[in-house]
Amino acid sequence: MPDKLNSVDxxxxxxxxKPGHELELRALIEREKGKIRNILEVYCPTHTKVYVRRGDNEQRLxxxxxxxxxxxxxxxxxxxxxxxxxxxYIWYNRKRTPDEKAVACTIxxxxxRAFRDYNENYADKVIVLERPYTDYAFNAKTDEPNEIxxxxxxxxxxxxxYICRFHKKKGLVFRVQGMMPGCWLTVTYPNASDLHVVRLHNAEGDRLSIGTEKGRAADLLVGVLQGCGYGERTQSLFYELMERLAADLSLETLCKHLQKQGEKALADxxxxxxxxxxxLLINLARYEHDTPGYVRENWPRIILRPxxxxxxxxxxxxxxxxxxxxHQDFTEIIRKVDITEEVYYPSKQEDGKITTTYYAHxxxxxxxxxFIYFANWDDFLREYFLTAGKxxxxxxxxxxxxxxxxITLAETEKLIESFRNYAPTLYKVLTEPDSAVKAVPNFKIGEDLLNVLAIQSSAQDKExxxxxLIKTCVRVCKEINTTNHLAVWRRYLRTVWLHI
Structure with a gap:
């Protein structure tokens, strides 16, 4: 808004x-601004006290x-x-060098606008925290990254x-810019469930917390074995190689052994x-060494990859x-799928987007x-099919x-953690009679049974x-992975999407 009278904006x-005189100053300006040019509006924060948490104590300051x-x-x-x-008086920004000209602080x-919305709607509900924002990146008890x-x-x-737990309640910990440039306050909104949020992929921590490292290692070796044409021998050879690698944690030694056995393609x-x-393989082998039988117990059958x-x-x-x-009883289709995710880098306190290539099986x-096309959702759907009734x-x-x-005893409505609210694609698959993709329990593949998402088609419509099927499964994966709700089902999703 240019000021044409004196060429300033x-x-x-x-x-x-003076502290406590804010309302007096606002009243003075409101009363006089009609007589003076170029003073348009005055705003005094409506909430001037906040809860401050120091350890387990909260004070209103x-x-x-x-x-x-x-x-x-x-x-x-x-x-x-x-x-x-x-x-x-007008507040001026602090000079960073002796030669720098002092500049008035402007917002x-x-x-x-955002500050007014926040102050009038949330300022009386947040709690100012004494520790730095970065301290809340990890769970203090488990040392795992908190959800972003x-x-x-x-x-x-x-x-x-970050979603953090305080006194058995989940709160949203975030930063609010203070009065001075570069000054930030760490605050928490105690009832995160009141907010409509989406989950961001922690680009630095989720690789450790998603819990798929061992699954990715096993899948990597299974994929190599199947790609080398071992077919029905894949499972037994998978066990043999993992046990041999657990006994001697050296891929080089394993490759030399395979060369001597005439398995040149696999060794290469x-x-x-x-x-x-x-x-990944060495870490899984090390775990097998420390916990003999772990691989056989956790991968008792290999039918179709996740x-x-x-x-x-x-x-x-x-x-x-x-x-x-x-394969003996079916044909596996492997397709490249690029998935773009919103990510957050805690160390830089920056967000962004990354696109990762996965392979849909x-x-x-x-x-x-x-034809029938099907995707392996075995563990996820097994847990779902165990639910019943109300x-x-x-x-x-x-x-x-x-x-x-x-405190107030007032009743409010809260969204239920349901597929309908937070995974609408899966909700349609499970409930709509005309959904082309169906959740099928105990789908028979040769002598094996698998819980799958499947679609039936004529020969003409097979493509x-x-x-x-692939697009539907990807949508379900993304919906469950991006919500901070459905935490149990996000854990089961680890067996479907080997996230990196």
Whole structure:
């Protein structure tokens, strides 16, 4: 907003006055601004005290003592304060060098608008924390990274922070910019369930916390064995190689042994593993060494690989994004799938987006009417099929429930942690009769049974059906992975999506 009278712009200025005199200054400006040019608006924070937590103690302390925000030109505001209130003055940013010119502290309109929304709606509900924001990146008890989320709507829209547990309740810990540039306060909103948030992928911590390292290692070796054409021998050879590697933690020694046994193709594939891939195998072998029988117990049968994996297993041609691998009872289709995720880098306190290439694995079998395509959701769906009655109804179709405030005794509505609310694609698969993709229990594959998501198609529509199954499964994975709700089902998702 250009000021044509004296060639300066309107800004929101931070005005300091005596603590406790904010309302008096606001009233003075409101009363006089109609007589003076270039002072347009004054804002005094409505909530000037906050809860401060020090350890287990909470105190209610002053927060905005002595601060008023005024939208004006600098000249007009300075003149008004000089003539009407000698105790008030415009705050100037601190000079960083002796030669630097002092500049009045101004606040962008967008920031003032967000601050007003926050102050009027949430300031009386947040608690100021004494520890630095970065201290809340990890769970103090488990040393695992805390979930990172972004608020989707409301006055806190766009805020990013950690979900932390305080006194058995989950709170959102985030940062609020203080009065001075570069000054930040760490605060928590105690009832994170009141907020509409999406979960962000922790680009630095989730690799450790997603819990798929051993699963990725096992899948890597299974994929290599299947890609080398071992077919029905894959499972027995998988056990043999892991036990041999556990006895001697050296891939080089294992490759030499395979060369002597005439397994040159397998030895060459293992020799080409990247450093990170080799580390995965060695770590799994080390765990097998310390816990004999772990591999056999956790991978008792190998039928179809998990739906999304970081490696293809077979070597795909450069110009193709899909390949087929024949099995005894079905044909496996392996397709490249690029998944873009919003991520957060705690050490930099920056967010961004990354795109990672995964490989979708689905099976194809012929039946009387054409083809059936299916994806391995065995462990996830096994747990789902164990739910029944009212519990199942609430999990799948629940909308809202009444919650009573322990202090005010007032009742409010809260979204239920259901597939309907937080995984709508899965909800449709499970409930809509006309959904092409179905959840099928105990799907028969040769002599084995598998819980799958499946789609049936005619010979003419098989390409469209294949695409639909893959896209549906990817959507379900992304919906469950991005919500901070459905935590149990996100854990089961680890067996479907070997996240990296």
């Amino acid at each position: 309107y800004h929101w200025f931070l005005v300091c006055t 002053p927060f905005f003592d002595g601060y008023v925000f005024v939208l004006a030109t600098q000249g007009a505001l300075a003149e008004f304060l000089r003539d009407n209130d000698s105790d008030a 962008p309109e967008s920031q003032i 989320v972004r608020v989707v709507d409301g006055p806190l829209a766009g805020c990013e922070g 594939r293992l020799a080409k593993l990247t450093t990170k891939e080799a580390e 739906f999304l994996t970081p490696t293809s297993g077979i070597e795909m041609e450069e110009d193709k994004n899909e390949a087929e691998l024949p 689905i099976g194809r079998m012929e039946d009387k009417s054409g 519990a199942n109804e609430k999990l799948v179709s629940g909308k809202v429930q009444k919650v009573r405030n322990e 469209a059906a294949k695409d639909q």
